[in-house]
Amino acid sequence: MRSLTWLLVIVLFIVHQDFWYWDDRRLVFGFLPIGLAYHMMFSIAAAGVWALAVRYAWPQTIEDWAERESDG
Numbered sequence: 001m002r003s004l005t006w007l008l009v010i011v012l013f014i015v016h017q018d019f020w021y022w023d024d025r026r027l028v029f030g031f032l033p034i035g036l037a038y039h040m041m042f043s044i045a046a047a048g049v050w051a052l053a054v055r056y057a058w059p060q061t062i063e064d065w066a067e068r069e070s071d072g
Contacts, residue, residue: 001056002056004052008049008052009053012042012045012049016042018035018039018042021035022035
């Protein structure tokens with residue numbers, strides 16, 4: 001799962017460069033520019049990937065260090 005999380009981070013990095021919507025004037029739901037809608041979806045996806053990173057790729061040594069520091 002850790003490798004999948006890193007792969008998703010790389011994919012998000014690539015798709016964040018959304019040059020394909022720079023000159024697109026279409027509207028989503030009749031009022032929302034498509035570039036803004038894309039970034040809204042990107043932000044939700046980034047939050048999901050960050051949640052995966054915290055759950056599966058967070059180094060246990062940091063947690064051990066934090067608990068050791070709070071005890072003493």
